Amino acid sequence: MPLVAIVALVATVGALVWAVSRSEAEQARVKLATDALWVEQTLRFQLSVDEDMLVRLALDAAGGVPPQALDARGRLHIANNPELLSIVWYDANGRPARALPGAGAASDADLVALLRRTGAQATRPVYGAVGADGRVTLALPLPGQSGYVSATVALPVMLDRHVPWWIAEQYGVRILAGDDRVLAERQRLEPDPANPSHAISFDPPIRGTLLRITAYDAPAGFRSALMIGAIAGLAAFAILALLVLFRTAERRRNAELRLRGETAFRRSMEESLTVGLRAKDHQGRILYVNSAFCNLVGWQAGELVGHHPPMPYWDPARLDETQARHRALAAGGAISQSFETRFRRRDGQEIDVQVYEAPLIDAKGAHRGWMGSVIDITEAKRAARLARAQDETMARTGRLVTLGEMASTLAHELNQPLSAIASYAAGILNLLDSGRADPAMLRGATEKLAQQAGRAGLIIRRIQDLVKKREPQFSQIALDEVIEETVGFLAADAREHRVRLVTGISAVPRVAADRILLEQVLINLIRNGMEAMGDTRSGDTLTVRLVQDEGQAVIEVEDRGAGIAPEVAGRLFDAFATTKAQGMGMGLKICRSIIELHRGQLTHRAAASGGTVFRVSLPVAGEQERAAE
Numbered sequence: 001m002p003l004v005a006i007v008a009l010v011a012t013v014g015a016l017v018w019a020v021s022r023s024e025a026e027q028a029r030v031k032l033a034t035d036a037l038w039v040e041q042t043l044r045f046q047l048s049v050d051e052d053m054l055v056r057l058a059l060d061a062a063g064g065v066p067p068q069a070l071d072a073r074g075r076l077h078i079a080n081n082p083e084l085l086s087i088v089w090y091d092a093n094g095r096p097a098r099a100l101p102g103a104g105a106a107s108d109a110d111l112v113a114l115l116r117r118t119g120a121q122a123t124r125p126v127y128g129a130v131g132a133d134g135r136v137t138l139a140l141p142l143p144g145q146s147g148y149v150s151a152t153v154a155l156p157v158m159l160d161r162h163v164p165w166w167i168a169e170q171y172g173v174r175i176l177a178g179d180d181r182v183l184a185e186r187q188r189l190e191p192d193p194a195n196p197s198h199a200i201s202f203d204p205p206i207r208g209t210l211l212r213i214t215a216y217d218a219p220a221g222f223r224s225a226l227m228i229g230a231i232a233g234l235a236a237f238a239i240l241a242l243l244v245l246f247r248t249a250e251r252r253r254n255a256e257l258r259l260r261g262e263t264a265f266r267r268s269m270e271e272s273l274t275v276g277l278r279a280k281d282h283q284g285r286i287l288y289v290n291s292a293f294c295n296l297v298g299w300q301a302g303e304l305v306g307h308h309p310p311m312p313y314w315d316p317a318r319l320d321e322t323q324a325r326h327r328a329l330a331a332g333g334a335i336s337q338s339f340e341t342r343f344r345r346r347d348g349q350e351i352d353v354q355v356y357e358a359p360l361i362d363a364k365g366a367h368r369g370w371m372g373s374v375i376d377i378t379e380a381k382r383a384a385r386l387a388r389a390q391d392e393t394m395a396r397t398g399r400l401v402t403l404g405e406m407a408s409t410l411a412h413e414l415n416q417p418l419s420a421i422a423s424y425a426a427g428i429l430n431l432l433d434s435g436r437a438d439p440a441m442l443r444g445a446t447e448k449l450a451q452q453a454g455r456a457g458l459i460i461r462r463i464q465d466l467v468k469k470r471e472p473q474f475s476q477i478a479l480d481e482v483i484e485e486t487v488g489f490l491a492a493d494a495r496e497h498r499v500r501l502v503t504g505i506s507a508v509p510r511v512a513a514d515r516i517l518l519e520q521v522l523i524n525l526i527r528n529g530m531e532a533m534g535d536t537r538s539g540d541t542l543t544v545r546l547v548q549d550e551g552q553a554v555i556e557v558e559d560r561g562a563g564i565a566p567e568v569a570g571r572l573f574d575a576f577a578t579t580k581a582q583g584m585g586m587g588l589k590i591c592r593s594i595i596e597l598h599r600g601q602l603t604h605r606a607a608a609s610g611g612t613v614f615r616v617s618l619p620v621a622g623e624q625e626r627a628a629e
Contacts, residue, residue: 028196028215029196032171032196032197032198032213032215033198035167035170035171035198035213036198036199036211036212036213037200039163039167039173039211039213040200040202040211042163043158043159043162043163043202043211044205046083046158046162047153047158047205047206049081050077050081050084050138050151050153051124051125051138051205053073053074053077053151054087054125054138054139054140054149054150054151055124055140056073057070057073057074057149058140058141058142058143059143060073061142061149062142062143067089067098071098071100074087074100075100075101078100082157083153083154083155083157083158083161083162084151084152084153085135085152085153085154086099086100086101086151086152087099087100087149087150087151088100088149088150088151088152089147089148089149090147090148090149090150091147092147097147125138125139125140125151126138126139126140127204127205127206127207129207130155130175130183130206130209133154134154134155134156134175134183134184135153135154135155136152136153136155136206137150137151137152137153138150138151138153138205139151155175155183155184156184156185156186158184159173159175159184159185159186160186163186167213168186168187168188169188170215170216171191171213171214171215171216172185172186172187172188172189172191172213172214172216173186173187173211173212173213174187174211174212174213175202175206175209175210175211176209176210176211176212177208177209177210178208178209178210183209187214187216188216189216191214191215191216193214195214195216195217196214196215197212197213197214197215198212198213199212200212274292275292275373275374275375276289276292276293276294276295276296276297276372276373276374276375276376277289277290277293277371277372277373277374278290278293278304278371278372278374279360279370279371279372280369280370280372281360281368281369282330282368282369283308284308284309284326285306285307285308286304286305286306286307286311287305287360287369288305289301289304289305293374296343296345296351296353296374296376297312297313297343297345297346298313298345298346299312299313299346309323309326310322310323312346313343313344313345313346314343314344315341315342315343315344315350316344318341318342321341325339325341329357329370334361334367335359336356336357336358336359337356337357338354338355338356338357339354339355339357340352340353340354340355340377341353341355343374351376351378352376352377352378352381353374353375353376353377353378354374354375355372355373355374355375356372356375357370357371358370358371358372358373359371421449421453425449427445428442428445428446428449431445473514473516474512474513474514475512475513475514475515476510476511476512476621477510477511477513477515477518478510479508479510479511479518479546479553479555479618480505480507480508480546482515482518482519482522483503483505483522483544483546483555484505485519486519486522486523486526487501487503487526487544489519489523490523490526490527490530493527493530494530494542497530497531497533498540499529499530499533499540499541499542500540500541500542501526501542501544502541502542502543502544503543503544503546504543504544504545504546505545505546506545506547506548507548508546508547508548508553508620509548509553509620509621510620510621511553511598511618511619511620511621512598512621513598513618514598517594517597517598518594518598520590520591520594521591521594521595521602521616522544522555522557524587524588524590524591525557525591525614525616526542526544526557528559528587528588528614529558529559529561529612529614530542532559532561532562532611532612533559533560533561533611534561536561536562537560537561537562537611538560538561538609538610538611539560539609539610539611540560541560542558542559542560543556543558544556544557544558545558548620549617551619551620552600552617552618552619552620553617553618553619553620554615554616554617554618555615555616555618556613556614556616557613557614557616558611558612558613558614559607559611559612560607560609560610560611561610561611561612562611563606563607563610563611563612564604564606564612569604572588572604573588573589573592573602588602595616595618598618599618599619600616600617600618600619601615601616601617602614602615602617603615603617
């Protein structure tokens, strides 16, 4: 069969080469002649249009049409046919009587002499000789009058306008004189004289002229290329036939071995993964699970593959939520999705998992379902909870350290209201013992005593709030109130450090925050600023500002201390980074953790007048809700 096929193919190719070589030259010759005739007819038609225009002008002049109307028609024709350069009216002596605007209006003496010899019996225009610039003049006697009318035509312009681009791209078009002198041409390059050409006499209308078109490209060597291609095709066919005959079985065996090896490789790779893989179709039916997924949920692959929802590992408490998520996944299209959920193992243990759903695309590119990657995040979430608990413990420890550092100041602050209470109580007792107790006087003293007791109780409650171990409690709070209370709480400490606390508060929206945690941050930043204003300071004022900036509530604490050294600035918020001799380096670390818990930022910069500015940015209530979404 291969030999028969090769012989048949060779015979077919040979016949094809012979037939094509016979018809190719003939087709090229016929096409060249056809295109030449088309160009000739087009040019003759355009010249006939100009002749008809000249005849109509002559007849209309003989019929008494005013010269103004004749000139208007001539100008219109010149405008529509740019190859017509001018129209000239001659008197009986052959002198130009009037000429329409345009070049080439000079008299053609030879043409006038020819018209005189022809006489008034001429009914069609007579053509003169073609000039060196390719211009030719045609003229016609005026019937019943002594005079002539002529028109000058530019043959190069006529070729440019009326030889279409598809002809000009294939051929060079020339109008030649009898001595092969070029009168007009349109060609984009000089064709090889050996290339095929076709010539047609262009006399009439123009005496002694010839129209010739020449192909730019010679006929391609199709036969040689076809023979080479046929030989290569025959050789390739013969080799292919032999390979098909003798190696089909071997290729099939090799393909089967490769397929088994690739399948085993992919199976080993899937089984070595610690990430659970689960494939399901659009109806939720499980198509495939790997061993990691089976180990994760405690069910065997044979028990899961082919199972329809609800799945045995779904958490019964979240059944409605899981089914709703399955419907949303099916309706969302071929878009990857990720979510957290909870599974229940076969032994009843609940585990938290992170699921990544990716479109399952088959070999034809069709979306068959979803391939899910399931990761057990139970331990990670437990570690996160422990880390949060440690952060809360660290924050509480920081508050205790701060209160310890402020102990003497707080004792002094409490001593003032307690001393006042004792004084007012002693005075009231003296008045009662003397019998001179005036109710109005007693009432005033009692009110002042109660005021001092309230002041002492407020200080104690604030200390209890700072010391108390509690979960963060977010609520809508006014930052101006927090700042005022914190500044009042630290007034005594400021006097100890010889620092004057100044506030600049602008109206800002409320923020969702934990009041006690924010107070802890402000206490830490203000006390750090006061401590920085030790012996080296550029002023005695510590300023706390509250402004709104691009949807953020901004608190700035600016001190007038010595500033922060460049080698410390880059790691200022790291744990155990401190500039104090007895400091632990945890205060600013705790402050940044608290602000990030509030979805804000804590930064610092050098103050323009010396010292440092710590900036706390918190999203206002509306912005924070959108960020949480």
